[in-house]
Amino acid sequence: MARPVCCRRIGMEPGVRYFKPRGIPLTELEEVVLGLDEMEAIRLADLEGLYQEQAAERMEISRQTFGRIIELAHRKISDALVNGKALKIEGGEVKMAGMKKFECSDCGHKWELGQGTVRPGQCPNCQGSNLHRSPEDRGFARSRGPGRGPGRGQCQRSGAGKCGPGRGRGRNSI
Secondary structure (H helix, E strand, O other): OOOOOOOEEEOOOOOOOEEOOOOOOHHHOOEEEEOHHHHHHHHHHHHOOOOHHHHHHHHOOOHHHHHHHHHHHHHHHHHHHHHOOEEEEOOOOEEEOOEEEEEEOOOOOEEEEEOOOOOOOOOOOOOOOOEEEOOOOOOOOOOOOOOOOOOEOOOOOOOOOOOOOOOOOHHHOO
16 A cells, blocks of 8 residues: 655745646647646745755655655656646645745735745835834744635645654654
8 A cells, every 4th residue: 555645845836827838728738737746846946946955855855755746847847848738736735834924114015925935125015125024923824814725734635634743754754
């Protein structure tokens, strides 16, 4: 019997969940499904330029597991690009990382960034530099926020989340 898949920590959900070749109706296209964990691996390794060991730490998985995830993600994306298929981003055993809340003192704009991201230098609304952590932010978001899915730190699949500390993390387990 196969070992159950543990939840993988992701820092953000993608804003866009579907990509397809231009000019071809969706009904005529084959579809490749890229999991949220695979998308996170692409973001960490290819966009942020992290080494596999660092990216694996962020996702709370072993380096070997990260290597398998990123290889599969690259294969799926290549298949969609080379063969003109639609790319759908969804699913997987994932949990959201905590979010840091920021507030601009100049315009009052509030926003969130994933844990592990660099502190912003300016407000995305007014480009002011008078920023601070939001008063309601205590470092991590442990509870469910309105409209935020299953909540941060909770696996999004029913029956999942069986991995506690030190489980499913290879030889480096605690």
